[in-house]
Each structure stands twice: as C-alpha cells, then as structure tokens.
Amino acid sequence: MRIFDTHCHIADPAFDADRGEVLARMRAAGVCRANVVADPCEEEPNQEKVFAIVEEHDFLVASIGAHPHNARRYDAAAEAVILQYLKHPKCRLLGEIGLDYHYDLSPREVQREVFDRQLELAWERKVPVQLHIREAHGDSMDMLRARAAAGRMPAGIMHCYTGSWEAAKVYLDVGLYISLSGALTFKNAPKLQEVARMLPEDRVLIETDCPYMAPVPLRGRRNEPAFISNTLACLAALRGVGPEKMAEALYANSLRALGVQDDMEN
Numbered sequence: 001m002r003i004f005d006t007h008c009h010i011a012d013p014a015f016d017a018d019r020g021e022v023l024a025r026m027r028a029a030g031v032c033r034a035n036v037v038a039d040p041c042e043e044e045p046n047q048e049k050v051f052a053i054v055e056e057h058d059f060l061v062a063s064i065g066a067h068p069h070n071a072r073r074y075d076a077a078a079e080a081v082i083l084q085y086l087k088h089p090k091c092r093l094l095g096e097i098g099l100d101y102h103y104d105l106s107p108r109e110v111q112r113e114v115f116d117r118q119l120e121l122a123w124e125r126k127v128p129v130q131l132h133i134r135e136a137h138g139d140s141m142d143m144l145r146a147r148a149a150a151g152r153m154p155a156g157i158m159h160c161y162t163g164s165w166e167a168a169k170v171y172l173d174v175g176l177y178i179s180l181s182g183a184l185t186f187k188n189a190p191k192l193q194e195v196a197r198m199l200p201e202d203r204v205l206i207e208t209d210c211p212y213m214a215p216v217p218l219r220g221r222r223n224e225p226a227f228i229s230n231t232l233a234c235l236a237a238l239r240g241v242g243p244e245k246m247a248e249a250l251y252a253n254s255l256r257a258l259g260v261q262d263d264m265e266n
Contacts, residue, residue, distance in 0.1 A: 001247040004254035005034040005225045006179050007159045007207035011050045014211040014222055026225035034225050036062050037096055040081040041070035047085055054090050063093035063130055071106035071114035086127055092258040094122040095130025096159055102135045119147060122154040129156035137167045148174040157257055160209045165195050172203055177257045179205035182215030185234045196238045201249050205257060206231050
C-alpha cells in the first residue's frame with residue numbers, strides 16, 4: 001500500500017531526538033509521502049527547519065501559513081515570509097490557516113481578518129489552502145460561502161476534520177477535500193464516523209497531525225506518521241472496503257489535492 005500523510009508536524013521538537021528513526025518507521029509502514037507544516041508566526045518560527053527537513057528527503061513536501069492561534073503575530077513581515085516560501089518548489093499548500101474558538105489564543109476578530117487575508121493570498125496565487133477550523137464552523141462556512149459566491153474561493157483541504165456531516169457538505173460544496181485524523185478511531189466520535197461513511201470517495205484524505213491525535217489503540221502516545229495505518233483501517237472498515245482499495249483511492253486524492261504528480265516527483 002501507498003499512503004500519504006497529508007498533514008504532520010515532524011519538525012516539532014518532540015521528534016528532535018529520533019526524527020531519522022521516525023521517518024524510517026514511516027517508510028516501512030507504507031507511508032511514502034507526507035506534508036510537513038511550517039508557521040512563521042509561532043513563538044519560535046519554524047519555516048527554516050521545516051524546509052531544511054523537506055529538502056533533505058524527496059518523499060516530503062511542505063506547507064506554510066499562520067495558524068489561527070498565532071494570528072495576533074501576523075504582520076507584513078510574516079506575510080513576506082509566507083509569500084517567499086510559497087515559491088519554493090516543494091511547497092504545496094498555504095496552511096494551516098483558519099479559525100479556532102476553542103482556545104481563543106488570538107482575538108476572534110483578528111483570526112477572521114488574518115484568515116481572510118491568507119485566503120485572498122492563496123486565491124491570487126492559485127495555491128490550495130489547508131484549513132484548521134475548531135468550534136468556529138458557523139463563521140468559517142459564512143466566510144467560505146461568501147468567497148465561493150464571489151468567485152474567490154481557493155481550492156484546498158479541511159484538515160483534521162471533526163465537524164458534522166451537515167457542515168462537511170458545505171465544505172464539499174465550496175470545493176474542499178475533507179481530511180480525517182486519528183480522531184476517527186475514538187469511541188466518542190459517532191458523528192465523525194458518519195462523515196467518514198458519507199464522504200465521496202474522491203474527496204476524502206487522511207493524516208496524522210502528529211505529534212498530536214494518536215489513533216486508537218495508540219491514544220496517549222506521541223503520534224507519528226507510521227500510526228496512520230490505524231486510521232486507514234478504521235476508515236476502510238466504516239466504508240466497507242478493503243484497506244488496500246481504500247489506500248489506493250486516498251493516495252490518488254492526496255496527489256491531486258496537493259498537486260503532486262506521482263509518488264516520487266516533487
């Protein structure tokens with residue numbers, strides 16, 4: 001099987017001691033592609049580290065954007081960094097961007113302004129986005145539907161989706177893929193499992209969001225790309241197909257969503 005982890009944070013300090021071993025386990029588990037996320041608005045900006053790792057490994061690609069937690073630090077300098085790295089040959093997405101009303105680490109008005117600004121940058125440059133939406137689906141859907149109606153909605157991915165099927169239909173309608181994480185395997189996720197069963201085969205992706213969101217039966221451990229096979233098995237069972245067939249569809253979707261030509265082209 002070939003698997004694409006469409007969203008991971010393997011540049012995170014949690015992997016500094018054994019990143020090489022993590023990447024080796026990833027490859028051994030059939031995860032032959034992964035997207036690594038950078039953010040110039042972190043307290044310690046990590047774009048140089050992310051892109052150095054990605055440049056070292058032909059099976060990795062990258063994305064860059066200001067997470068809603070860090071929206072308060074978004075300024076002209078941060079935007080210039082994002083625009084610079086969007087030109088990098090291995091950068092595939094502007095993200096993760098969006099709204100997060102769970103922690104409110106940045107004021108909600110600032111989150112909305114920064115989210116809209118980055119959506120506009122993506123639209124202008126025809127770069128797909130990767131969206132982080134948590135407890136903010138109402139505002140998110142309003143913003144995205146308005147952009148779609150105006151013809152200024154970029155393509156992209158709803159990352160680590162945990163919303164309802166009703167909300168998922170809106171995101172599908174504006175052209176997004178829906179990416180499912182280890183949360184799909186949790187016992188308290190019946191609504192998300194409904195989403196997994198209902199999604200069109202050509203619009204579903206999977207990811208780890210590691211080092212977070214480890215799937216059952218590994219919940220509570222540091223997550224890593226190799227663990228994505230548990231999410232794949234859960235998704236395949238929910239949809240009543242074999243893991244190999246599910247992996248094939250997911251891999252094709254991932255290449256298309258991230259604009260990668262095949263499993264070894266950057």
